[in-house]
Amino acid sequence: MRLLQDLGYTRLRLFSGGLAEWKENDLPLERGILLEPPGSPTRPPRMRIPKRERLRILGLVDALASRSVGEVLAAWLGLILLFGLIYCVVEVAGGQGLLELGRPVPATWHGFLTALYFSFVTATSVGYGDVVPVGWMRALAIVAAASGLLIFGFVISKFLSRRQDALISEIHRISFEERLDRIQTNLHLVLSELQQASEDCAGASAEGTPRSLVRAESTVLVFAGELRTIHDLLYRPQRALSEEVLEGILANLCAAFGALAELVACMPAAIRGSEALGGSLRTISRLGGEICGECVPREHAPALKLWMDRIQRLAEGLTLTRIER
Amino acid sequence: MAATNAPLLGTAPDISRQELLARRGDPNLLLVDVLPRESFLDSHLPGAVSLPVADVPALARTVLGDPSEASREIVLYCASPT
Numbered sequence: 001m002r003l004l005q006d007l008g009y010t011r012l013r014l015f016s017g018g019l020a021e022w023k024e025n026d027l028p029l030e031r032g033i034l035l036e037p038p039g040s041p042t043r044p045p046r047m048r049i050p051k052r053e054r055l056r057i058l059g060l061v062d063a064l065a066s067r068s069v070g071e072v073l074a075a076w077l078g079l080i081l082l083f084g085l086i087y088c089v090v091e092v093a094g095g096q097g098l099l100e101l102g103r104p105v106p107a108t109w110h111g112f113l114t115a116l117y118f119s120f121v122t123a124t125s126v127g128y129g130d131v132v133p134v135g136w137m138r139a140l141a142i143v144a145a146a147s148g149l150l151i152f153g154f155v156i157s158k159f160l161s162r163r164q165d166a167l168i169s170e171i172h173r174i175s176f177e178e179r180l181d182r183i184q185t186n187l188h189l190v191l192s193e194l195q196q197a198s199e200d201c202a203g204a205s206a207e208g209t210p211r212s213l214v215r216a217e218s219t220v221l222v223f224a225g226e227l228r229t230i231h232d233l234l235y236r237p238q239r240a241l242s243e244e245v246l247e248g249i250l251a252n253l254c255a256a257f258g259a260l261a262e263l264v265a266c267m268p269a270a271i272r273g274s275e276a277l278g279g280s281l282r283t284i285s286r287l288g289g290e291i292c293g294e295c296v297p298r299e300h301a302p303a304l305k306l307w308m309d310r311i312q313r314l315a316e317g318l319t320l321t322r323i324e325r
Numbered sequence: 326m327a328a329t330n331a332p333l334l335g336t337a338p339d340i341s342r343q344e345l346l347a348r349r350g351d352p353n354l355l356l357v358d359v360l361p362r363e364s365f366l367d368s369h370l371p372g373a374v375s376l377p378v379a380d381v382p383a384l385a386r387t388v389l390g391d392p393s394e395a396s397r398e399i400v401l402y403c404a405s406p407t
Binding site: 021022031 | 369378
């Protein structure tokens, strides 16, 4: 791999059959483990909170966080009902549970409704004070109020974050589309600039006009930047890309590579090897050379793979022109 | 075959499947998967390490070690022969 050779690795070999040949011959494969190369320093073990501790801290929070708004709301209502029933059972059992305006709440239908009402008023932390708990029921009411508030907080935060998530994903979508638009526009500009520059170069005297070369230099620089963005788009895809859009980008990229090759072939060697231009050209041929239909993480239509392979060949041709002439 | 892969996989000499099988477990041979990490996690040749093409400049030294003291042969592979 030229990239690796550039970095100084010399004892390289290539298993050209690749994963496909291995699979065809039904040879064993491994999956899912990222092996460290032998001899490399081992990573320090990650700090871990003991499992029991984590469970205690996160058990309830995790259980709630993974539920939908409806489920959390149902849990909250269930909790209120449960506490209402407990107050009621205490009344039925004859214990002193709740006082309504100073009088004990009777164990009747009305008493049950009062207990439920008290449970709601407590869980929402309203506390009108018309019904009050007595004795150990006060402790129960505190637990009811604390857990009721906690779960209700979850309901509200879930409701808000749902809207926020939708908004964020919309923002991502828009900025991604803008980025694609920008890539297409820039590529188009780069293409026409390169074509113009190579025409200028062909028509100029052997030294070339310095002004048009400066322009060519900056165009090549922009091209390198665009190519890097497209390379990222293919190798680190964050969102699904429509095949038509990608095909347009790749076709334009091919055309730009063609125009660039013409321009480079026409340039005097001294200018081609200049620091600014030489660096950009190296970047362009390296990045272009890495674009291959089989190596990108997503499976694309055969036509797109062909475009990618064509770009790779053009980049390879550019490297040869750059070095040989 | 190697020439068709240039310049991605350059002009490195080829290694056959038979030789790879014979040298399984050889400490002087490092098998490197240059496919993206998702593909590596899904399946890879036994004993291979992952070095996606896109990460080569950043991670080559970490994964392959220093080039000056490399006594190992590095065998690269991609998805298919094309």
